[in-house]
Amino acid sequence: MKLSDKIYIAGHTGMVGSAITRRLLAEGYSNLVFTPYPIYDLTDQKTVVDFFSTEKPDYVFLAAAKVGGILSNNTFRAQFIYENLMIQNNIIHSSYVNKVKKLLFLGSSCIYPKNCLQPIKEEYLLTGELEYTNEPYAIAKIAGIKMCESYNFQYNTNFISVMPTNLYGKNDNYNLETSHVLPAIIRKVKIGKWIEQNDWLSIRRDLAKYPIDFIVQNSTISEILAALEKYGIHVIPLTKERIINNQTREKRFDVTINLWGTGSPYREFLHVDDVAAACIFLMRKVNFEDLYSQSSIKNAEIRNTQLNIGTGEDITIEELAKLIKSLIGFKGNITWDKSKPDGTFRKLLDVSKINSLGWKFSIGIKEGIKMILDEYSDKS
Numbered sequence: 334m335k336l337s338d339k340i341y342i343a344g345h346t347g348m349v350g351s352a353i354t355r356r357l358l359a360e361g362y363s364n365l366v367f368t369p370y371p372i373y374d375l376t377d378q379k380t381v382v383d384f385f386s387t388e389k390p391d392y393v394f395l396a397a398a399k400v401g402g403i404l405s406n407n408t409f410r411a412q413f414i415y416e417n418l419m420i421q422n423n424i425i426h427s428s429y430v431n432k433v434k435k436l437l438f439l440g441s442s443c444i445y446p447k448n449c450l451q452p453i454k455e456e457y458l459l460t461g462e463l464e465y466t467n468e469p470y471a472i473a474k475i476a477g478i479k480m481c482e483s484y485n486f487q488y489n490t491n492f493i494s495v496m497p498t499n500l501y502g503k504n505d506n507y508n509l510e511t512s513h514v515l516p517a518i519i520r521k522v523k524i525g526k527w528i529e530q531n532d533w534l535s536i537r538r539d540l541a542k543y544p545i546d547f548i549v550q551n552s553t554i555s556e557i558l559a560a561l562e563k564y565g566i567h568v569i570p571l572t573k574e575r576i577i578n579n580q581t582r583e584k585r586f587d588v589t590i591n592l593w594g595t596g597s598p599y600r601e602f603l604h605v606d607d608v609a610a611a612c613i614f615l616m617r618k619v620n621f622e623d624l625y626s627q628s629s630i631k632n633a634e635i636r637n638t639q640l641n642i643g644t645g646e647d648i649t650i651e652e653l654a655k656l657i658k659s660l661i662g663f664k665g666n667i668t669w670d671k672s673k674p675d676g677t678f679r680k681l682l683d684v685s686k687i688n689s690l691g692w693k694f695s696i697g698i699k700e701g702i703k704m705i706l707d708e709y710s711d712k713s
Contacts, residue, residue, distance in 0.1 A: 334362075334391075334392055334435075334616055334617050336361050336362055336363070336364075337364060338362075338364060338391040338392055338434075339364045339365075339366060339388065339389065339390045339391045339392075340357065340362060340364065340365050340366070340390060340391065340392045340393075340394070341365075341366045341367070341368075341388065341390035341392070341393045341394070342354050342357075342365060342366075342367060342394045342396060343368060343375065343393065343394065343395050343396055343397035343420075343424055344395075344396035344397030344398060345365075345367045345368075345369075345396075346369065346370075346504075347396060347397070347398070347400075347504070348500060348502060348503070348504045348505050348506070348605050349396045349439060349497075349500065349605060349608060349609065349612075350394070350396035350397065351503070351504045352502065352503065352504075352605040352606055352608065352609035353394050353396060353609045353612055353613065354367075355609070356606070356609045356610060356613055357613065360613070366388050366390060368380075368381075368384055368397075375397050375419070375420045375423060375424065376415075376416055376419035376420055376423070377419075377423075378419075378423050381423035381424060381427050382423075382427055382430075384427075385427040385428070385430070385431045386431065389431055390428075390431075390433060391433065391434050392433065392434055392435050392436070392437075392616060393424065393428050393433050393435075393436040393437070394436075394437050394439075394612060394616070395420075395421060395424050395425070395436060395437065395438045395439060395477075396439045397420050397424070398416075398417055398420065398421075398439070399412060399413055399416040399417055399420075399470075400470075400506075401413075401506075401511040401512075401513075402511060402512050402513045402514065402517065403466050403467070403593070403674060403676055404510060404511065405510065405511040406466055406467040406469070406470055407465075407466040407467070410468075410469045411469070413467075413469045413470045413473065414469035414470070414472060414473050417470060417473035417474065417477075418473045418476060421438065421473070421476070421477040421480065422480070424436075425438070425477070425480050425481060425484060425492065426484075428490070428492070429484050429488050429490050433490075434491065435491045435492070435493070435616060435620070436481070436490070436491070436492040436493070437492075437493055437494075437495060437612055437615060437616055438477050438478070438481050438492065438493070438494045438495070439494075439495055439497065439612070440474040440475075440477060440478060440494055440495065440496045440497075440639065441470070441471070441474055441496060441497065442496055442497065442498045442499070442601075442641070442643070442680050442682055443463070443464060443467045443470065443471045443474070443677075443680070444458060444463075444471050444474050444475050444478070444496060444639075445457055445458060445680060446459075446460055446461030446462055446463060447461065447462055447463060447464040447465075447677050448461060448462070448678075449461060449680065451679055451680075451681050452645065452681040452682055452683035452684075453641070453680060453681065453682050453683055454641075454683045455496075455637045455638075455639055455640070455641060455683075455686060456637045458475070458478070458636075458637050458639070459475070464676060464677045466674060466676060467676075474496075477494065478494045478638075478639045481493065481494050482494075482635070482636070482638055485621045486635070490621075491620055491621050492621065493615060493619065493620070493621055493624065493638070493639075493640070494638070494639040494640070495611070495612060495615065495639065495640045495641075495642050496639050496640065496641050496642065496682070497603060497608045497611075497642040497643065498601040498602065498603050498641075498642065498643035498644070498680075498682050499513065499514075499515070499600050499601060499602050499603065500602070500603055500604075500605050500608055501513075501515045501516065501602055501603075501604060501605065501701065501702075501705060502604045502605030502606060502701065502704070502705055503605060503606075503705065503708055504605075505605075505705065507519070507520045507543045507709075508543060509521070509543075509545060509564045514600065514650060514653070515602060515653065515657075515702075518592065518653065518654050518657050519657055519661075519702075519705070519706070519709060520539075520543070520709075521564065521565065521566055521590050521592075522590060522654075522657050522658055522661050522663045522667075523539070523661060523706075523709065524536060524539065524561065524566055525566060525588040525590050525663050525665050526661050526662060526663045527539075528566075528568055528586050528588050529586065529588055529663070529664055529665065531585075531586075533554065533557075536557065537550060537557075540552075540557070545560050545561075545563075545564065546560045546563070547560075548560050565590060565591035565592060565593075565670070566588065566590055566591075567588070567589045567590070567591060568586050568587070568588050568589075569586065569587045569588075569589075570585070570586055570587075571585040571586065571587055587665065588663075588665035588666075589665055589666045589667075589668055590663075590665060590666070590667050590668070591667075591668045591669070591670050592650070592654060592667060592668070592669055592670065593669075593670055593673035593674070593675075594650065594669060594670070594671065594673050594674060594675035594676070595651075595669055595671050595675055596649060596650045596651030596654065596669045597649060597650070597651065597675070597678075598649065598650055598675045598676060598677065598678050598679060599647040599648065599649050599650075599678070599679040599680075599681065600647055600648065600649075600650060600653065600680070601643050601644055601645075601646060601647040601648075601680070601681050601682060602644070602647075602648070602653075602698055602701070603642065603643050603644055603694060604694075604696040604701040604704070606696060607644075607694045607695060607696050608642055610692070610695075611642045611687065611692050611694075612642075614691070614692045615640065615687075615690075615692070618690070618691065619640075619690055621638065623690070624638040624639075624640065625638050640686060640687050640690075641682040641683060641684050641686065641687060642682075642684065642687060643681075643682035643684045643694070644684070644694045644697075644698075645681070645682065645683070645684045645685075645688075646681075646698075647679065647681045648698060651669075653698075654667050655667070656698070656699065656702065657702060660699075660702055660703060660706060661706065
């Protein structure tokens, strides 16, 4: 991949796409092309066909997708399978038609069976039942893997698929209706800390950036607290009040944050800057033929060529919540709503394959959370 090559990043405003874009620009790649939404609707075949026929990119990073947490995955099941299938079908096929040199398709670790042996090897794909809450999304991503493999077999393309573990970092989604577990906990704990500090200016800025319900700039504190209650941020005014400067009477609050599930499931987390580094490394160094053995050719069955990307380390959701609470300095309680689903109990990726190809993660979970806490504070 030369600095002068035309590189198309599909989904360049998303968390992964923006990280890939930032890194490419930092390394001197300047011939980048994008399809900003809603000018380009990637679920529309004609839109994608016209874009490719006009731009003729040399390389494609397919990071565009409809994504979300347990709640949104389970609520918008039809949208998740339809939109993801349409986006990847359009881009992968147009890449073949327009003779793209190489395409990298981004999937997710949720493609693997719910009750999978740990750590999860690439060959465990399609060996068991999927987690129900994100089954439509997972099936779409599995279809993308098989599409890349099939086009490589039939048309001699060079399309590779990567399956990152749970990601976090800059440009994450903090919408409490649709966010994943780590950004959801960060936002709730940050708000809890601001309530403890009576920092309503920061809370109002946060709610202006990431709106909830019908809260507006001039909503009262009571209205804000009532809205936060819906998302598990429970606030009880304390009877004692403080006198500040002998004038202002400041009310004190006791804050409890209630999180979904039991807190016992394990999750592996990878900083988005690391996955961007991995994707660019693979685009430069690894081809489809590097992802299967010669014995597979003899047996006429080449499968499971996707690459896991992760740290090979995991943490329980409860441990994660405690770490975030400590780093933010929140003094309230964290409780668990055991009536809500946990999702898959554990999905730790085996990353020995990508490690053997020459790539390994560099940002640990504590360091990574500190980085995004600084970024979150700057935005709020």
